[in-house]
Each structure stands twice: as structure tokens, then as C-alpha cells.
């Protein structure tokens with residue numbers, strides 16, 4: 001038998017960021033014993049610490065629950081609900097959307113209390129937008145405090161990568177993984193498990209934390225759970241160059257006129273403007289700015305795609321209409337807004353005046369690309385956040401259902417709203433069910449260690465870089481059938497090669513072992529994502545196709561689902577229900593027109 | 606550029622090309638791991654690469670820096686990377 005440490009608990013939470021911590025608080029308050037295993041550090045890992053904007057809730061809740069007397073009451077639950085439904089391109093689950101609007105403000109109330117108690121955790125309320133501006137740093141301090149004060153007794157296992165769920169009789173009853181530093185295996189036995197591991201990110205240009213390798217989604221599938229909407233990945237403009245700042249989301253912040261005072265001209269690398277129509281119907285009001293992410297993907301993508309083979313995912317924000325001084329002043333004004341969170345003139349490690357000088361030196365251009373910020377697809381759950389396998393729950397970005405084809409709400413609110421409910425449900429399940437002995441622990445342990453035992457084989461990081469190249473080429477923010485097919489075929493070849501991974505150098509902090517785990521998970525997520533994307537012969541939300549630009553509600557108003565049956569992927573369809581708001585039956589010429597007509601409600605001139 | 610790394614049992618040098626006009630220590634380490642030596646260990650398992658998590662500390666010429674934020678100018682001829690203070694796990698990885 002392969003040696004491993006065994007930990008017993010009622011509820012195991014996988015992940016240590018916002019969804020995980022709120023789930024831990026809620027499960028503890030139901031009296032459950034809770035263990036938390038997190039790849040990085042609790043409250044200092046995942047995408048939560050990358051946050052660059054903020055979050056909003058409805059005006060009435062801001063006033064009643066958070067005592068913001070001046071909150072804009074025009075943001076009603078009803079109006080936000082309608083926005084969620086239309087922005088999801090009708091694929092969102094309306095019951096989950098309603099629940100999100102109830103649970104979200106309660107979760108945010110806890111976060112604000114923790115932030116107040118922790119101190120040095122600034123959240124700045126903007127009453128008109130009914131929005132709190134904040135940073136990842138502020139969030140992590142608040143959540144760390146919450147974990148310490150409101151989830152007393154949670155056993156936290158940090159720097160521990162969970163690699164597979166464990167099952168017995170078709171139910172999930174634990175998980176197995178290893179401690180990154182030592183390579184020691186660790187097996188958890190639990191009555192229920194909550195996955196809160198975030199999304200998946202298979203591209204080379206990243207603004208996400210390196211944790212985003214789809215671990216939870218893939219391990220849920222291997223345990224028999226169903227996933228859906230895996231083709232929908234959300235992109236925003238992020239920095240390509242200077243290389244030392246690559247991946248920063250600053251360019252996205254620069255697209256907001258109320259934040260950044262200079263108006264850039266988007267051009268391709270040959271200097272040709274990437275046309276974004278003047279027509280007002282494609283220009284969202286400040287309260288609808290979320291949808292600008294998708295409109296930029298569409299309009300910039302259309303222009304960039306014509307030269308994709310030449311330039312790939314690169315374009316410029318061109319500031320050449322401004323003088324050097326105007327550029328410096330503009331960046332200084334921008335910096336003043338973030339000083340509270342990042343220090344004078346800074347945004348994280350980026351000195352914004354230094355960046356302004358780099359722009360000036362580069363013929364007044366900033367090189368950017370569209371980077372994946374969030375994955376809409378994930379583990380299918382019900383309103384108790386139970387997955388389709390008994391004993392398994394999920395919360396946060398790892399789930400699917402709330403946002404459908406495009407995330408218009410806040411990921412931060414989703415994570416706390418889900419965590420609250422999932423923690424409670426998993427604790428109730430644990431109270432009603434005996435802990436079972438896993439049947440597959442030894443086999444999972446053996447699979448995990450295989451790359452260490454081979455004497456030769458494929459390099460996990462080598463294949464991972466290849467996978468990233470494939471996804472950059474054929475599964476990016478703008479797509480067509482032929483590129484996707486090429487990517488899909490190439491992915492299947494990598495999958496075969498990934499049967500022979502080799503991780504030399506022993507167990508102790510072995511990056512090849514870590515990448516072997518990540519690669520297997522990313523491959524599964526991408527295979528499902530690409531297959532669904534190929535099958536969806538239309539455009540919808542974040543699935544933008546050059547060859548099928550139409551939003552085809554007549555034929556495609558459903559989600560693609562997938563699950564593993566005896567090791568083989570089985571795909572299906574799941575149709576949304578019009579629980580409280582009608583579905584749309586009209587087709588639209590393209591995603592931008594659909595947004596203008598249904599989300600922004602702008603009449604065609 | 607000659608990059609010398611204090612590994613668990615020895616000093617090891619690698620020849621790294623200029624990757625870009627401006628790069629970071631993390632870019633250099635990624636290059637070595639991906640192209641020259643798959644057994645190199647440096648902090649990379651839950652990394653933000655935006656100086657947000659603060660975990661990728663390493664010494665550059667004896668001074669502790671965040672690998673993801675520390676710039677390596679293209680004219681650099683030699684770079685010495687050693688583990689930061691703390692219990693060394695392997696190569697440049699220190700328990701923190």
C-alpha cells in the first residue's frame with residue numbers, strides 16, 4: 001500500500017479563497033467539523049487576490065443591510081435579475097440568479113464586517129453606481145480575518161494540492177492529494193466535499209493566478225459529475241508589453257472613461273484602427289460597463305482576426321493624439337485613484353509613471369492582448385450547490401449556472417453567495433450521512449505517483465506549453481470552425497502523449513509533478529470546451545465565431561453538458577427554463593446587436 | 606546572460622538569451638525550467654505574477670526580491686539567484 005497521511009472530517013473544502021472561506025464559515029456555524037485543503041495559502045491564493053475593480057449589489061440591500069443611506073435605489077433586484085438573464089444570453093439558471101440576488105448581499109455584509117474589524121482593508125462605496133471599489137489585497141485581509149474569527153476550529157492544510165475526489169458506491173466521500181513542499185500524500189475522509197477551486201485558464205497570456213488549472217472541474221468529472229457551458233470563457237484587455245508587466249489588467253481599467261482620462265485609439269500592429277462603431281447603441285452607459293468586455297472582444301476581435309496569423313493576440317492602445325505631458329498627466333490622474341490600495345503612483349508592482357514613459361518611448365502605444373479573466377463553465381449544481389454526484393458540492397467560479405454565456409454580475413459576489421449556501425448544504429448532508437471508506441484511494445494514489453516512477457517520458461511543462469499554444473491559436477476569444485478543429489485534433493494528440501508523463505527529481509517540490517496534475521485537468525477542461533465550441537455553430541455571449549456570427553436562439557438556446565461514463569466523454573444538452581423571465585426566441589445578426597437590443601435595450605436607428 | 610543558481614546541492618549556471626527588452630526574474634526562471642532544466646525548483650505553485658501574493662521571494666545578488674516583480678535589464682551579463690531566508694525546501698524554494 002502506498003503510504004499516506006489520513007485526515008477525517010465531516011466536510012472537506014477544497015480551495016482556500018473566497019468561496020472556500022465563506023463555505024467554511026457557514027459549515028462551521030452548522031456545527032460540522034471542517035477541513036480545508038488549499039493549493040496555496042488560505043486567503044492568499046486564487047483569483048480573489050487579483051481583483052482590480054469591485055463589486056455591486058442592489059440599492060435596497062445596500063441601504064438596509066449595509067446602512068448605505070445614499071445607495072442608488074434604482075438598482076432593484078428586479079432590474080439586476082433581468083440583466084442577469086439577458087446577459088447570460090438566456091442560458092443562466094433563473095432560480096440560481098434569484099438566489100444570488102438574495103444571498104449575495106448577505107455574504108457581502110459579512111465581508112464588510114470582517115473588513116471593518118481587520119482594519120487597513122479599504123472598500124470605497126460609490127452610491128450612484130451602488131458599487132464598492134476595492135482590491136485583492138483588501139479582500140484577502142478581510143477574508144483572512146473572517147476565517148480566523150468566524151470559522152474557529154477549521155483544520156487548514158495549506159500548500160496542499162488535491163488531485164482527485166474519492167468515492168464509494170458512486171458517492172463522493174473524500175479526496176486525495178499531496179503536500180507540495182514534501183510530496184507526501186494526504187487522504188481526506190469526509191461525509192461531504194465542497195469544491196471551491198476556481199475556473200480554468202489554458203492560454204499563455206494570463207491575468208489569472210496560476211491556480212486556475214481547472215482542477216475542481218476535472219476531478220468532479222472523474223468522479224462522475226456533470227459539467228456544462230465549458231466553451232464560454234471571458235476575456236478583457238491586458239498588458240502584453242512591457243514584458244515585465246505582462247498579464248496586468250491595467251488596460252481593461254483604461255477602457256473606463258470615469259477611471260482613466262485619456263481616450264486611446266485601438267489599432268492593430270500595422271497601425272490600422274480596430275473599428276468600434278460610433279453608433280451609440282453599442283456604447284454602454286456606466287451602469288452597464290460589464291458588457292463592454294464582450295463588446296470589445298467582438299469589435300476588436302473582428303479586426304484582429306483578419307491578421308491573426310500575422311499578429312496573433314496583440315494590438316495597441318494608441319495615445320499618439322496626446323502630447324508627452326498629457327500622457328504623463330493622464331497616467332498620474334489614473335494613479336491617484338489607486339494610491340489608497342497600492343501606494344503612490346503604483347498599481348501592484350507597476351509604477352504608472354514608469355509605464356507612461358514606456359508608452360511614450362514606444363511611439364505612444366501600449367501593446368495589449370485579450371486575456372482570459374473568468375470561466376463561465378464548470379460543475380453543474382442545483383440551488384443547494386449540490387453537484388450531480390451524492391456527497392459533492394461546489395461553490396464559486398468552479399460552478400456553472402449563474403452567468404450562462406457571459407458573466408455580467410460580480411464574481412466576488414458569486415463566490416460569497418455560493419459559499420454560504422454550499423457550506424450549509426454540505427454540513428446538513430454530513431449530519432445525515434455516515435462517512436464512508438473510499439474504494440479508489442489506492443488506485444488514485446498510484447495514478448498520482450506514476451510520473452515520478454517512470455524513467456523517461458514526456459515533460460509535463462513541455463506539453464502544457466504546447467497546450468497553451470494550441471488554445472492561443474484555436475480556442476481564444478474569437479474563433480472559427482477550422483481553427484477550432486485543428487486545435488481539437490492537436491489536443492487529442494497531446495492527450496495521448498500525456499499518458500506517458502515523466503517528472504524526474506523526486507517528490508520534494510517537484511514542478512513537473514505539479515504540471516502533470518495541472519495538465520491532466522486542463523486537457524479535460526479544454527477537450528470539453530473545444531468540443532462544445534465546435535458543436536455550437538452560432539455565436540453567443542463569450543463564444544464569438546467568425547464563421548457563425550449569428551446568435552441563433554431558434555437552434556442553440558441550450559447549454560452543452562458533458563460527463564465521463566466509463567472513462568469516455570458523453571455530451572448532452574440542457575435547456576434553460578423561463579422560471580420568471582421569458583426566454584428570447586428571436587435571432588440576432590451578431591452578438592453586438594443582441595447586446596444592444598436585449599441588454600442595453602437600444603433601438604436600432 | 607549567465608544565470609547562476611544556488612541549487613540544493615551545488616551552484617549551477619545556465620546560459621539564458623535576452624528574452625525581451627524588459628523581463629523579470631520569474632521570466633528567466635520560467636525559461637530555464639521550460640527549456641533547459643525540468644528539475645529546477647523555484648516558487649511557482651500558487652503564483653499571481655502580479656506582486657499580489659508576495660510568495661515568490663528569492664535573493665538576487667544577495668538581496669531579497671519578488672521574482673515576478675524584479676526587472677532584469679537586457680544588458681545584464683551575470684545574475685546570481687540564491688534562496689531567500691528561511692528553511693530551504695529545494696533549490697530556490699523556501700518554506701514561508
Ligand SMILES: Cc1cc2nc3c(=O)[nH]c(=O)nc-3n(C[C@H](O)[C@H](O)[C@H](O)COP(=O)(O)OP(=O)(O)OC[C@H]3O[C@@H](n4cnc5c(N)ncnc54)[C@H](O)[C@@H]3O)c2cc1C
Pocket residue numbers: 014015016017018019020037038039040041045046047048049050051052053054055160161162163196197198199207208209211212215216249373374395396397398409410411412413415651
Ligand atoms: C485579474 C482579475 C480581476 C478580477 N476582478 C474582479 C472584480 O473587480 N470584481 C469581481 O467581482 N470579480 C473579479 N474577478 C473575478 C473573481 O476574482 C473570481 O470570480 C473569484 O475570485 C472566484 O472566487 P473563488 O473562491 O471561486 O475562486 P478563486 O478565488 O480563484 O480561488 C480558488 C482557490 O482554490 C484553490 N485551488 C485550486 N486548485 C486547487 C487544488 N487542486 N487543490 C487545492 N486547492 C486548490 C486555490 O489555491 C484558491 O485558494 C477578477 C478576476 C481576475 C483574474
